[in-house]
Amino acid sequence: ARNTVRRSFDRMAVVKAKVVKGKEEEGEKFTDYFDYSEPLRRIPSHRMLAIRRGEAEGILKVAIEIPEEETIESLERIFVKGRNESAEQVTMAVKDGYKRLLLSSIETEYLQSGKQKADEEAIKVFAENLRQLLLAPPLGNRRVLGIDPGFRTGCKVVCLDETGNLVHNETIYPHPPQNEVKQAANKITNLVNSYRIEAIAIGNGTAGRETERFIQSLRYDRDIQVFVVSESGASIYSASKIARDEFPQYDVTVRGAVSIGRRLMDPLAELVKIDPKSIGVGQYQHDVDQSKLKESLDRVVESCVNRVGVNVNTASKYLLTYVSGLGPTLAENVVTYIKENGAFRSRGELKKVKRMGEKAFEQCAGFLRIEGAENPLDNSSVHPESYAVAERMAEDLGIPLKLLIGNEEACNKIELSRYVNDRIGLPTLKDIVDELKKPGRDPRSVAKVFSFADNIHTIDDLEIGMVVPGIVTNLTNFGAFVDIGVKQDGLVHISEIADKYISNPADVLSLNQHVSVKIVQVDKARKRIGLSIKQA
Template sequence: MEHNYIFLSSELGLEKSQIENTYNLYKEGATIAFIARYRKELTKGLDEDTIRNIIDRLNYLENLDKRKEEVIRLIEEQGKLTEELKKDIESSTVLQRVEDLYLPYKKKKKTKADIAKEQGLEELSKKILEGITKDELEILAKDFITDLVVDQKDAIEKASLIIAQDISEDIKVREYLREQILEKANISASLIEKNKQLDENLVYKDYYEFTSSIKNVKTHNVLALNRAEKEKILKVSISFDDITQDKVYKNILNKTFKKKDKSQEELYLSIVVDAYTRLLFPSIENEVRNILTTNSDEDAIKVFSKNLESLLLQPPLYKKTILGLDPGIRTGCKLAIISSEGFYVASDVIYPVDYAHSEKQLELSRKKLKEYIQKYKVDIIAIGNGTASRETEKFVAENIKGLDVKYVIVNEAGASVYSASKLAAEEFPKLDVTVRGTISIARRIQDPLSELVKIDPKSIGVGMYQHDVNQKELNNSLEETIVKIVNRVGVNLNTASYALLSFVSGVKKNIAKNIVDYRKENGDFKDRQSLLKVKGLGAKAYEQMAGFIVIPESKNPFDNTIIHPESYELAQKILELVSESKESLYSDYKAVREKLSKLKEKDVIEKMKKDYGVETIKDVYNALLLDRRDPRDSYPQPMLKSDILNIEDLKEGMELEAVVRNVAKFGAFVDIGLKNDAMIHISELSDKFVKDPSDILSVGDIIKVRVLNIDKERKRVALSRKNMK
């Protein structure tokens, strides 16, 4: 492991001790969130992303070491391991090179070249490589004729097969071709005409005649091509232009045939072309396609994770009574009331779609909506964005005029997944699944983080190609994102569901359930220390989680800060510097903070550094000095509305407000109040060049846009942010 610490230290530009300490903490059971926040002395202040990168890279290098050992053993068992080959394998820093080195020794099905070797033609192949003339080869080939080798031509062809196979397994040739394809080849797609009907909605129309250099192909293009190929709609291939192809042949020929005879040029080229077309190119083409897919997967997963992070960080609208509406036509629109404390109050069904429901139904629905708003003093109406959403929005907009209430369109993706889940059944055992889904829609406005963690992140509508990318990598990344945000925000121990608690540092799902069960049986937790009474929750789990949960009602004010219990003594000593105690934080917090603020951080460090780490002193001092701030406060509030917009109302050049719903590599999808989200292409996102839309936009952002183009037939609207103030 030592050599990996040294290697990674050089690669990442970090001290070896930072890497070693970080990995040791992780191996001992510390979470990334805990290491980043409470072990800064050991890591020298590394952030979560760097810590995660260190762990991922060390795991990769550890697996690489295991594979090297395995490959060396397998080659050694064949009696073919040389000292030079062993050194080459041991010095490899990427898995692909190890596999390339192992390829000639890898057990595989018997090939024509293997059969030719068994027939004694390897010696003839060596003579061809030595550069004998055409006439000399014809004469020499006679000596290789047997019952299995019928004539000179057969002997030369079979000897050529051996050379072709050796070319295809030559590491230098493979690395050269891989590099050339990645740098100079094109990826193309064409429609499979007989399967055109499979693309019923013309989803892949832009790819029916598609060509891009591999070097510049966009990641979303790769994922779209992969999906269309899998659905047998497109034929996808990689190729060089003719000039580059000839150069590649010539280069491989020169790498293979060190000694050449002019009379054999045709034979040399035929061997290279055979090796290339039959063995080498198909193998490297698959590798390159895998490289493109892996890179595209990583890119899509990063975008998805970033969108999820922005969605989870949307600010809650606490202390607001919400009326949730889950639109529908045939079965009506489900309605649910959520109190300002987040509790379910009532539910009903209304029929608000004018073209689908009778006047009697419409009139009763108008009456019910107004009665519920007035009876429960509803602050906000949350309308799901599914089927009949805009018809429901129109109904709401018409019937809240004059009332002190606003409405908001909510992305309802995943509500049905939640409503049918075991968790929903436990939360609302007596309610129908449709009501549970409506409650989920309402609660997404009241406290997005607490509600969205209950749903599989792939189902909440902020990713693209989520079913096409590597599912294990996607799940890991999304879970890491949720864990990061939950621990950054913090969790109220006495109100959190077990779904939310299960993402807290150090808390496993069974422990999260035990915490909730303990709370039901014994009432609210009085302090952090009481966690140790929970079944199955030991000292290690307590250490990992304590700083990420808060108890506002605790008698110990430190329990409502990010100060870890292991640093309570330090916090008390800092307070003593201004002749105060923790009790005074409750009696006169403002006065205590004023006294603390008159201290200089460097003076506090100087007085405490003999017994405590500098980074810990800084964090504890600042935690005492400042209010415990929710990072979500800095994000834009949801856009509340009181009127509706139709596509017929739009005109080119019109300026509007929009809510960002999804960010992709090629642009952003935004809600401007129409049935379908409108799109801003990457080229229209800013007056300046934009390399990546996520650099300037996040899910939930409220932005000003200008209507660029309206396609009423396809119900598509293109927008621009250029020249917008």
């Protein structure tokens, strides 16, 4: 009986949503679902999650409906065997059992499985977005001035050295109500000169565009690159225990500005300190199964950290936690060892760290880099287990290992088949030679400067038909969100991304990608901006 009803749900179920009487105004953001129906098998995950959120907030009534008569007839064919009075009783029992018990039970089952499917889809989207964000191009070890912009409370300014250490902080007030433009300009130019600043990072929140305009209007004695940096999650970091441990003597605003500056230098090292859910990429992340989401996101963070590799002597314990084989306790022990004994000089020295066993060393060694080590392989992704093979390769070519590393011409002469044995196969040997060609190469590209259109600052400046530059801030199943510099991201619907059919925006776009977009819709009341990439 249950399987018969399930078959009807599979073929003919329709999800229906209606607004709860009197909740029209309160639930304005769910207007699209006030009188909505769609076949269950076709409903995309983001709509399912939106409807379920509306239901949870008490705005919508949600049900899954199937053709009643047809389903009851199917059940009668199983249970009603004759045409006498007892058959009539069974017919009545079938109808009653279906309406009172079976229908609601299977409906709940399908709502749950629909939610589960939507969860999996949303978690997948979020995980991919997080991966792209963590692998965003870093600026590298440069002296950076970080600015957390604000109007009334001023802009918090911090100066960071090449390793991200805070060397100076203060506040400027270039915007209303104080309008101390001249003093702010003098302070910034003095700081740039005094601390030999090479780049400026500005948070993209309140007063971000205004601060960017102010900073770009100043004259410096050298070329200074100005970047606008996403501050999603920076406030969460600045109030967290991690930030308090790092900067116990400073308030949250200074910590926020430090986070903005460090995000430019190395997004991965900074973003691992924040709960991935707070970074703000993805769809309905607070509505999905939280334990599955955490598990998936932790896996992504770990794989990104291991892919890029970590300079063990400059990494924070939070970054080290995600290195395979380490975990919180060993990461803490590594940092303590450096404080007590100075920087590591070789990978072998890692074995002296408290509780670093053979197994843990074997797992983590290939991902930890040691700059300036005596053995150049210690600053590459070649695992200590494979050092002997790399040394043999250099010996067979008749050149010192130091001269083989980075020498593409010499590396191309290596005959891999000579080194295959029962412990090392061709794929591993190929990886070793690739690493010898470009040792310690960061798989991420280099950060590029981006500029918004000069004449656009608020939603009121937008006109339909304008083509403006934008930067992709989020990817979902239904489209891409693009920041065009007006405090409100616009949506490029999936149908407006490319001239051909695409099933997933991530197939053609990536986070932080610079794009040109055409403005196709402006709804000031609901603060919604419709954009098109293909029309631009």
